[in-house]
Amino acid sequence: MKEYSKLASEILDRIRCHRPVVHSITNYVVMNSTANVLLAMGASPIMAHAPEEIEDIMVISNSMVINIGTLSKHWIESMQLAARIAKITKKPFVLDPVGAGATKLRTQTACDIIKASVPTVIRGNASEILALSPQGGTTRGVDSVHTVEDALDAAKTIARSLGTVIAVTGEKDLVTDGENSLVVTGGHCLMSYVTGTGCAASVIVGAFLAEEKDPVTAAASRSRGSTSKALPPDRSNVMPSRWKTVS
Amino acid sequence: MKEYSKLASEILDRIRCHRPVVHSITNYVVMNSTANVLLAMGASPIMAHAPEEIEDIMVISNSMVINIGTLSKHWIESMQLAARIAKITKKPFVLDPVGAGATKLRTQTACDIIKASVPTVIRGNASEILALSPQGGTTRGVDSVHTVEDALDAAKTIARSLGTVIAVTGEKDLVTDGENSLVVTGGHCLMSYVTGTGCAASVIVGAFLAEEKDPVTAAASRSRGSTSKALPPDRSNVMPSRWKTVS
Amino acid sequence: MKEYSKLASEILDRIRCHRPVVHSITNYVVMNSTANVLLAMGASPIMAHAPEEIEDIMVISNSMVINIGTLSKHWIESMQLAARIAKITKKPFVLDPVGAGATKLRTQTACDIIKASVPTVIRGNASEILALSPQGGTTRGVDSVHTVEDALDAAKTIARSLGTVIAVTGEKDLVTDGENSLVVTGGHCLMSYVTGTGCAASVIVGAFLAEEKDPVTAAASRSRGSTSKALPPDRSNVMPSRWKTVS
Numbered sequence: 001m002k003e004y005s006k007l008a009s010e011i012l013d014r015i016r017c018h019r020p021v022v023h024s025i026t027n028y029v030v031m032n033s034t035a036n037v038l039l040a041m042g043a044s045p046i047m048a049h050a051p052e053e054i055e056d057i058m059v060i061s062n063s064m065v066i067n068i069g070t071l072s073k074h075w076i077e078s079m080q081l082a083a084r085i086a087k088i089t090k091k092p093f094v095l096d097p098v099g100a101g102a103t104k105l106r107t108q109t110a111c112d113i114i115k116a117s118v119p120t121v122i123r124g125n126a127s128e129i130l131a132l133s134p135q136g137g138t139t140r141g142v143d144s145v146h147t148v149e150d151a152l153d154a155a156k157t158i159a160r161s162l163g164t165v166i167a168v169t170g171e172k173d174l175v176t177d178g179e180n181s182l183v184v185t186g187g188h189c190l191m192s193y194v195t196g197t198g199c200a201a202s203v204i205v206g207a208f209l210a211e212e213k214d215p216v217t218a219a220a221s222r223s224r225g226s227t228s229k230a231l232p233p234d235r236s237n238v239m240p241s242r243w244k245t246v247s
Numbered sequence: 248m249k250e251y252s253k254l255a256s257e258i259l260d261r262i263r264c265h266r267p268v269v270h271s272i273t274n275y276v277v278m279n280s281t282a283n284v285l286l287a288m289g290a291s292p293i294m295a296h297a298p299e300e301i302e303d304i305m306v307i308s309n310s311m312v313i314n315i316g317t318l319s320k321h322w323i324e325s326m327q328l329a330a331r332i333a334k335i336t337k338k339p340f341v342l343d344p345v346g347a348g349a350t351k352l353r354t355q356t357a358c359d360i361i362k363a364s365v366p367t368v369i370r371g372n373a374s375e376i377l378a379l380s381p382q383g384g385t386t387r388g389v390d391s392v393h394t395v396e397d398a399l400d401a402a403k404t405i406a407r408s409l410g411t412v413i414a415v416t417g418e419k420d421l422v423t424d425g426e427n428s429l430v431v432t433g434g435h436c437l438m439s440y441v442t443g444t445g446c447a448a449s450v451i452v453g454a455f456l457a458e459e460k461d462p463v464t465a466a467a468s469r470s471r472g473s474t475s476k477a478l479p480p481d482r483s484n485v486m487p488s489r490w491k492t493v494s
Numbered sequence: 495m496k497e498y499s500k501l502a503s504e505i506l507d508r509i510r511c512h513r514p515v516v517h518s519i520t521n522y523v524v525m526n527s528t529a530n531v532l533l534a535m536g537a538s539p540i541m542a543h544a545p546e547e548i549e550d551i552m553v554i555s556n557s558m559v560i561n562i563g564t565l566s567k568h569w570i571e572s573m574q575l576a577a578r579i580a581k582i583t584k585k586p587f588v589l590d591p592v593g594a595g596a597t598k599l600r601t602q603t604a605c606d607i608i609k610a611s612v613p614t615v616i617r618g619n620a621s622e623i624l625a626l627s628p629q630g631g632t633t634r635g636v637d638s639v640h641t642v643e644d645a646l647d648a649a650k651t652i653a654r655s656l657g658t659v660i661a662v663t664g665e666k667d668l669v670t671d672g673e674n675s676l677v678v679t680g681g682h683c684l685m686s687y688v689t690g691t692g693c694a695a696s697v698i699v700g701a702f703l704a705e706e707k708d709p710v711t712a713a714a715s716r717s718r719g720s721t722s723k724a725l726p727p728d729r730s731n732v733m734p735s736r737w738k739t740v741s
Binding site: 027028029030032033069070071072073099102103104105106140141142143192193194195196 | 266268275278279282283286287291292293294295296297299300303304307308321
Binding site: 274275276277279280316317318319320346349350351352353387388389390439440441442443 | 513515522525526529530533534538539540541542543544546547550551554555568
């Protein structure tokens with residue numbers, strides 16, 4: 001197995017050195033906190049949703065994150081435009097399908113963006129990933145009512161059928177390209193009591209994608225980014241992330 | 248008099264146990280902080296304003312909060328739609344008339360929402376509640392220029408005429424259904440130097456309403472929610488909330 | 495040279511005493527943090543972007559800040575409307591051209607607002623100010639890729655040609671009306687790793703403008719506001735701001 005801990009550190013060094021521009025079209029709730037997460041990692045965040053500037057933004061950005069947490073009609077159009085440009089320009093991007101399964105609009109918007117351009121990584125909680133699987137699934141809101149393990153089969157199926165990487169995050173993370181699956185431990189049960197920890201995970205994957213071509217490595221590295229950057233310093237000492245393959 | 252302190256603790260236990268979904272259509276300034284307040288209480292916040300998903304959101308949510316702090320035309324339409332659905336589905340909801348009295352748009356929007364569906368609780372600062380009274384009133388901005396006592400008569404009048412509960416919050420809180428009025432102490436003069444403490448009060452009332460049918464009890468319980476959750480831990484020790492009836 | 499340290503303290507006292515209303519049309523990322531900065535200074539923030547209430551808001555506000563960090567068509571129209579009203583009512587206002595030079599939309603929007611009404615102060619990072627100069631300039635995102643010194647000549651040229659005051663902020667600040675230029679030290683290299691420190695500088699200048707007619711003094715005072723209010727208390731002790739004239 002790859003030495004993910006070492007790889008993650010190396011990618012983080014490249015991020016700090018190159019300061020990649022990470023473009024986010026994201027929800028109002030987490031704009032401030034995810035901008036701070038990106039800055040703390042050494043990346044340069046830019047938040048922009050006007051269709052008139054999406055193309056210019058894509059030229060200067062090294063990766064992109066689309067997060068559907070607070071939707072409206074015009075924002076959906078911008079997200080689809082950004083996804084189409086990402087496809088043409090081969091720019092890596094993360095889709096965070098916040099609340100997929102909670103409302104038809106959210107499930108449909110996530111599916112439409114995937115149709116416009118297959119994301120490099122789809123990062124969601126277990127309920128959201130289940131909602132995107134062929135079997136579908138519903139959830140109560142934006143908080144997961146399923147465990148990461150519940151979503152293992154669905155994540156593999158989606159990854160294989162779309163040719164993408166799925167990252168299901170929670171107290172532990174699952175990363176899969178459909179063939180190879182990793183579980184990364186080192187999270188904390190209290191994370192679900194702070195808003196935007198999932199959204200933060202998505203932008204961290206976005207920053208890693210700007211400097212790492214392999215999306216499994218980029219997505220698996222996010223735990224390193226979280227523990228060393230987004231959580232209090234003592235956290236990484238007491239419970240370091242561990243990567244292990246699962247079948 | 249009811250033992251509000253005990254009641255508030257019991258409702259808080261039910262919130263932690265059931266994790267009610269609280270739907271907010273709120274202003275950009277406080278989306279992050281109010282989501283965190285709801286999570287800290289044990290509730291599950293969802294922020295959504297697109298008219299296309301309001302109905303789906305209302306199905307999964309246990310209560311709702313409408314906060315008019317940063318308005319625009321399309322958001323006002325969604326607020327009115329949500330209020331109408333709340334009426335049909337008998338879902339409890341809180342109206343937070345941020346800046347009523349400061350601009351005609353805000354005063355009018357608050358009145359239009361009330362006309363669409365009488366809120367279960369209207370929570371505002373003293374100036375905002377005065378602005379909604381038949382005598383009207385103006386204010387300088389979104390910060391109160393009146394004391395809670397100034398708004399006592401106006402609060403009772405509005406409560407009686409609409410058949411709702413008014414919560415005027417500040418360093419002390421006033422809760423009234425027009426007949427029974429309570430003053431809850433335990434706030435702090437520094438709260439007005441932090442943005443969104445009033446908006447936080449509104450979502451806390453929203454969460455209590457999800458688990459408590461009596462709106463006076465739900466609104467009076469919010470102080471318990473604030474002191475035990477939103478303020479530093481030592482606050483609840485030094486100055487516990489006290490409930491007393493007023494005439 | 496004026497005793498800026500003493501002047502800044504006196505203006506800050508007036509702000510605390512009068513609680514001026516500072517109107518912001520700003521970006522989603524920093525609404526919460528800049529509202530808190532204004533409250534901490536003693537000012538009363540109001541965030542409003544609906545064209546229907548801009549006129550009412552301008553009547554009650556003592557100064558205004560326009561920040562173009564997250565643009566869309568309707569917001570640009572409101573910004574231009576607010577600028578035109580500021581011109582008619584002679585209300586002081588700050589323009590923060592976030593990301594000028596990064597996209598055509600941002601550069602153009604900043605120029606259009608300046609055309610609608612010359613801001614009392616334009617506050618930006620070095621790259622943004624360079625982008626607004628006749629020579630133009632491009633940048634990678636919203637973070638500066640130039641030093642404050644790089645922008646000295648451009649700042650003077652813009653200030654002279656428009657008859658405004660330019661504040662270029664970073665680890666050190668430059669304030670110029672084209673004739674008189676000041677450098678204010680006392681910043682910190684870590685400020686660029688926290689989102690919204692530039693946006694905070696803009697609202698601080700906005701609050702100072704509400705109580706001080708001389709825009710150079712108001713803009714130069716912001717460092718006092720930042721070090722004594724927005725940064726941890728020990729910062730102002732270890733590295734007090736120093737004002738010095740430059741040629």
